[in-house]
Amino acid sequence: MAGAFWCIVEDDRNGSPKKVMAEVIGEAARLAPGRVEAVWLTDKASEAGLKQLGEWGAARVVLLENAAFAPYRSEVWVAAAAELAGKEAPQAILAPVTSRQREFVARLAARLGVGLAADCVGFALEGDKLVATRPVYAGKLLSKVTWAKAPWVATLRPNVFRPAEAQPGKTASVERPAATAVGAQMKFVERREEVSTGLPELTEAETVISGGRGMKGPENYVILEDLGRVIGAAVGASRAAVDAGWRPHRFQIGQTGRTISPKLYLGFGVSGAIQHLAGMRTSKVIVAINKDPEAPIFKIADYGIVADLFEVVPELTKEFKKLLEK
Amino acid sequence: MKILVTIKQVPDTATQVKVAADGKTIDTTGITWIVSPYDEFAVEEALRIKEKRGQGEVVAVSLGPDRVKEALRSCLAMGCDRAIHLNDPAWAAADTLATARALAAVIKQESAQLVLCGRQAIDDDMGAVTAQLAELLGWPCAYWIMEETIDADAKSVRAARQVEGGLEVFDLPLPAVLAAQKGLNEPRYPTLKGIMGAKKKEIKDLKASDLGGAVEPSQLSVVGLQALPPRPPGRIIQGDVPTAVKELVRSLREDAKAI
Ligand SMILES: Cc1cc2nc3c(=O)[nH]c(=O)nc-3n(C[C@@H](O)[C@H](O)[C@H](O)COP(=O)(O)OP(=O)(O)OC[C@H]3O[C@@H](n4cnc5c(N)ncnc54)[C@H](O)[C@@H]3O)c2cc1C
Numbered sequence A: 001m002a003g004a005f006w007c008i009v010e011d012d013r014n015g016s017p018k019k020v021m022a023e024v025i026g027e028a029a030r031l032a033p034g035r036v037e038a039v040w041l042t043d044k045a046s047e048a049g050l051k052q053l054g055e056w057g058a059a060r061v062v063l064l065e066n067a068a069f070a071p072y073r074s075e076v077w078v079a080a081a082a083e084l085a086g087k088e089a090p091q092a093i094l095a096p097v098t099s100r101q102r103e104f105v106a107r108l109a110a111r112l113g114v115g116l117a118a119d120c121v122g123f124a125l126e127g128d129k130l131v132a133t134r135p136v137y138a139g140k141l142l143s144k145v146t147w148a149k150a151p152w153v154a155t156l157r158p159n160v161f162r163p164a165e166a167q168p169g170k171t172a173s174v175e176r177p178a179a180t181a182v183g184a185q186m187k188f189v190e191r192r193e194e195v196s197t198g199l200p201e202l203t204e205a206e207t208v209i210s211g212g213r214g215m216k217g218p219e220n221y222v223i224l225e226d227l228g229r230v231i232g233a234a235v236g237a238s239r240a241a242v243d244a245g246w247r248p249h250r251f252q253i254g255q256t257g258r259t260i261s262p263k264l265y266l267g268f269g270v271s272g273a274i275q276h277l278a279g280m281r282t283s284k285v286i287v288a289i290n291k292d293p294e295a296p297i298f299k300i301a302d303y304g305i306v307a308d309l310f311e312v313v314p315e316l317t318k319e320f321k322k323l324l325e326k
Numbered sequence B: 001m002k003i004l005v006t007i008k009q010v011p012d013t014a015t016q017v018k019v020a021a022d023g024k025t026i027d028t029t030g031i032t033w034i035v036s037p038y039d040e041f042a043v044e045e046a047l048r049i050k051e052k053r054g055q056g057e058v059v060a061v062s063l064g065p066d067r068v069k070e071a072l073r074s075c076l077a078m079g080c081d082r083a084i085h086l087n088d089p090a091w092a093a094a095d096t097l098a099t100a101r102a103l104a105a106v107i108k109q110e111s112a113q114l115v116l117c118g119r120q121a122i123d124d125d126m127g128a129v130t131a132q133l134a135e136l137l138g139w140p141c142a143y144w145i146m147e148e149t150i151d152a153d154a155k156s157v158r159a160a161r162q163v164e165g166g167l168e169v170f171d172l173p174l175p176a177v178l179a180a181q182k183g184l185n186e187p188r189y190p191t192l193k194g195i196m197g198a199k200k201k202e203i204k205d206l207k208a209s210d211l212g213g214a215v216e217p218s219q220l221s222v223v224g225l226q227a228l229p230p231r232p233p234g235r236i237i238q239g240d241v242p243t244a245v246k247e248l249v250r251s252l253r254e255d256a257k258a259i
C-alpha cells in the first residue's frame, strides 16, 4: 500500500520472526497506526510465524518466498525488495539492527536513492517529516537526522523501543507475490555454527552479564555462565578479556564489538573504559561490581558494590535462585 | 592486483567531544584524530594480501577536509603505496550515499579489483558506506568479514562473514567489496622507516569536478546534535558481601523492576 510503514522481518532462519520484530512493529504502529506492513524475504515462512506478525499488529504481510533468499545475500534481497518498493511506494522502511539487516537496508537505500539512518533509538513525526535520534561519537552525543524524501529507511536498536503486545486472534492479510531472485554473484560455501552456550544471544538478551580483566582467566567465566543460566542472561566480555584470548570476539561488548541495550547490564571486573561504555551505555539499569571504588564504571552505574567479584558472583547466583524459585 | 582501502579519519574515542555553536556538528578544537579502527584492519588486510602475492598496489582513499592528510600519511607509513584525498567543500555535508558516490567514482577511475572498508566508522556509526559502494558499483559485498583468501589467479575471494550464531563463507568473484570486522587481523604499527618513507609517497588531491561533476544533495541531513542526557546518580551499596548482595537483588526486583 502506498504510504505504508514497512517492517522488514528478521527471522530465526527457521520460518519464525525474531521477537525484536515486536519492537519494530510496535514503533511503526505508534508512528503510523493502521499503515503497518511486514515485508518478509525468506526461503520458508511458517504459518505460526505469519500469524505472529498479525498478532503483533501488522495489517498486511507481503511474503517474498524463494529458496534463493537463504542464505542472505544483499544483491539478491535488494533486487527483490527494490522491485516491490517501486510498485508499492512505502513511506518508511524499518528494520532491526542485526548484522545482515544493517547491510541490507543500506544497500537498498542506495538502490532507491534515499537516505538511511542506522541504529536509531527514537523517532518523532514533525509535520510531514520524520526525525530520528541516533547515538554518535561513541554514544557521547545524540544526533537528530531527517530525510529529504521517502521512503525513510532506518534501522532500530534492539531492546530500546516498546514492543507491541500480541493480540490473540488479530490477523494480517497475507500476500505472496511472485518473488523473483536475480542470479547471485556470491556463491555460498558453508556455514560454521558457533558452539552454543545455551544462553541468549548477546544483542537480543534482556539481561547481559559482562566479565572484564578482573575475571583473571578464561576458566572463571563458568561462574558467570552459572549466573546467566539462573537469570536467563547472555554473557559478554570487555575487549581486555577478548584480546587476552579468554573469550571469542563475538562476545565483545563495546565500540569495536557489539552494541547492546539490555534492560539490565551487570559488569564484573570491568573498569568502564569509554570504548566499553560506547557499547552498553543505553542499557536501562547498570550494575557494577568492582573492587576499585574509583573505577569509572561506577559513574554510570545505577547500583554498585565495591568488592571482590569472586565473592559476589556466587552470592548473587544463590540469592537470584532463591528469588526466582519463589 | 590493485586494492583500494577506504579510510575515515575520526576523533579518538578517548577525547572529549562537544557540540559546536551551530548545534549540528562537533567543536573540533583540541580533538586528537585517528584512523577509524576498523579501517586499520582493512589497511592491514590489504597489505597482507599484497605481501602474500608478492605484487600489487595498495591505495588508501579518504574523503574529508585538510586534516585528513594526516590519516592518509599514517596509512602510507603502515605500507600503502599511495593515497588519494577527496578534498572539496562540496562534500562538507555529505551523507553516506554522497560519500559512497564519491568513493565509487574514484574506484572506477582507478580500476581497483578489490575494495576493503571498515565495518563502520566509529564516529557516525552508520555502517553503511561499504554496502552503498557495492550497490553503486554493482559488485558483490561481504560484510563483517573475519577471514579472507584470494585465489591464486585473483579471480575470486573466499570470505567468512560474522553473523548471529556463526560464520557464513562465500566465494565472491572479483571485483568485490569487503568490510573488515575486528578479529580479521592485528594491525601493524608503522616502523620508523615506514614513517620516513611515507613523507615521499604521493597523496593526490581530487575535487568533485575531477570525478565528473556535481555533487548530488544529501538525502539525510543532520538537524541537531546534543549531549547525552546524564544518567541519574547511582548508589553504592554498602555492607559486607552477603548483605550488599541481598540488598542489590531486592533493589533490582522491587525498585528497578529489572529482574
Ligand atoms: C561537518 C559535517 C557535516 C555532516 N553532515 C551530514 C549530513 O548532513 N548528513 C549525514 O548523513 N551525515 C553528515 N555528516 C556525517 C557524514 O559525513 C558521515 O561521515 C558519512 O555519512 C559516512 O558515514 P559513517 O561515518 O557513519 O561511515 P560508515 O558507513 O560507518 O563507514 C563504513 C566504512 O566506509 C568507509 N568510509 C566512510 N566514510 C568515509 C570517508 N569519508 N572517506 C573514506 N572512507 C569512508 C570506511 O571504510 C568506513 O569504515 C556530516 C559530517 C561532518 C563532519
Ligand SMILES: Cc1cc2nc3c(=O)[nH]c(=O)nc-3n(C[C@H](O)[C@H](O)[C@H](O)COP(=O)(O)OP(=O)(O)OC[C@H]3O[C@@H](n4cnc5c(N)ncnc54)[C@H](O)[C@@H]3O)c2cc1C
Pocket: A211, A212, A213, A214, A215, A237, A238, A239, A240, A241, A252, A253, A254, A255, A256, A257, A258, A268, A269, A270, A271, A272, A273, A274, A275, A276, A279, A289, A290, A291, A292, A295, A307, A308, A309, A310, B013, B037
Ligand atoms: C580503538 C579502541 C577500541 C576499543 N574497543 C573496545 C571495545 O569494543 N570494548 C571494550 O571493552 N574495550 C574496548 N577498548 C579497550 C578499552 O579502552 C579498555 O582497555 C578495556 O575496555 C578494558 O577492559 P577491562 O575493563 O576488562 O579491563 P581493565 O581496565 O584492566 O579493568 C579491570 C577492572 O577489574 C577490576 N578488578 C580486578 N580484579 C577484580 C576482582 N577480583 N573483583 C572485582 N573487580 C576486579 C579492576 O579494579 C579494574 O577496574 C578499545 C580501545 C581502543 C583504543
